[in-house]
Amino acid sequence: MKVELHCHTNLSDGSFTFEEMLELAVKEDIRHLAITNHDTTMEISEMINRGLERGIEIIPGIEVSAYDFRRNRRVHILGYYIEPGHAALETLCSPLLEMRHDGCRMAVDRLIEAGYSITWEQVLKYAAGGTGVYKQHIMHALIDQGYTTTIYGDLYKKLFARGQNGESQGTAYIPTKYVDACDAIRAIVEAGGVPVLAHPGQYRSFEVVPELVQAGLQGIEVWHPLHGPEDEDQAREFALKYDLVMTGGSDFHGFYGEKEVELGSKSPGIDTIGHLHARKQSSVKGGIDA
Numbered sequence: 001m002k003v004e005l006h007c008h009t010n011l012s013d014g015s016f017t018f019e020e021m022l023e024l025a026v027k028e029d030i031r032h033l034a035i036t037n038h039d040t041t042m043e044i045s046e047m048i049n050r051g052l053e054r055g056i057e058i059i060p061g062i063e064v065s066a067y068d069f070r071r072n073r074r075v076h077i078l079g080y081y082i083e084p085g086h087a088a089l090e091t092l093c094s095p096l097l098e099m100r101h102d103g104c105r106m107a108v109d110r111l112i113e114a115g116y117s118i119t120w121e122q123v124l125k126y127a128a129g130g131t132g133v134y135k136q137h138i139m140h141a142l143i144d145q146g147y148t149t150t151i152y153g154d155l156y157k158k159l160f161a162r163g164q165n166g167e168s169q170g171t172a173y174i175p176t177k178y179v180d181a182c183d184a185i186r187a188i189v190e191a192g193g194v195p196v197l198a199h200p201g202q203y204r205s206f207e208v209v210p211e212l213v214q215a216g217l218q219g220i221e222v223w224h225p226l227h228g229p230e231d232e233d234q235a236r237e238f239a240l241k242y243d244l245v246m247t248g249g250s251d252f253h254g255f256y257g258e259k260e261v262e263l264g265s266k267s268p269g270i271d272t273i274g275h276l277h278a279r280k281q282s283s284v285k286g287g288i289d290a
Contacts, residue, residue: 006249015254067178082193101132201231223248
């Protein structure tokens with residue numbers, strides 16, 4: 001029996017529908033599945049009911065696209081057992097969804113001006129039914145037009161590089177104004193959830209952990225496809241030092257993933273579910289200073 005605490009459906013930047021994800025979870029013997037779409041809890045209440053019908057606990061989750069403004073780096077915050085549609089999260093995340101969508105529209109316009117044979121309508125097809133367009137949808141259109149064979153590769157870097165650490169900025173890179181990581185944690189706590197630092201090894205966000213703990217952080221993602229042994233060791237050290245729940249997940253995006261992974265491949269174990277429940281209860285009783 002496996003636990004999956006980090007995955008994305010086509011409501012954000014995954015290629016699988018929830019129903020496809022649910023079928024895969026059944027096949028992989030995953031009994032606890034957290035849906036952690038970026039900056040939205042759209043349709044999670046319905047997902048919970050569908051999961052129950054198949055004997056799977058759907059954990060209402062989110063992954064907030066946040067930032068450490070002091071160190072100028074991304075810091076993603078996962079939230080577990082949140083109240084879907086809670087006002088604190090809606091207020092924080094709705095502008096993010098709108099800015100991301102508008103930024104992708106600008107990126108497509110730039111690509112068209114640069115001579116790429118794609119259209120906004122074509123890109124919209126891949127994002128149909130979701131919360132907006134992501135870069136993966138743009139890359140999917142470029143694949144279909146024969147410009148590349150992969151979502152992440154040389155063309156992606158050429159078009160969307162952020163221009164940091166000596167890199168040149170990508171042709172279609174549009175800066176996004178993210179929310180403060182501590183504000184993301186407070187919103188998750190206000191929504192009744194348990195905030196967890198996502199893939200700190202990937203974004204090199206270990207330095208900000210003490211500040212996040214002060215804001216109410218309750219966990220850290222140890223096991224992740226883009227974490228090496230050193231990242232896992234460092235995450236464990238922070239978990240022990242700050243009494244954080246150690247979590248893990250495959251960060252499954254289907255076809256849109258940065259690398260090919262299997263759903264449930266980074267299962268942290270069934271005990272983690274109990275630890276998350278315990279932290280939620282302590283939060284409800286006022287045990288977290290948010």
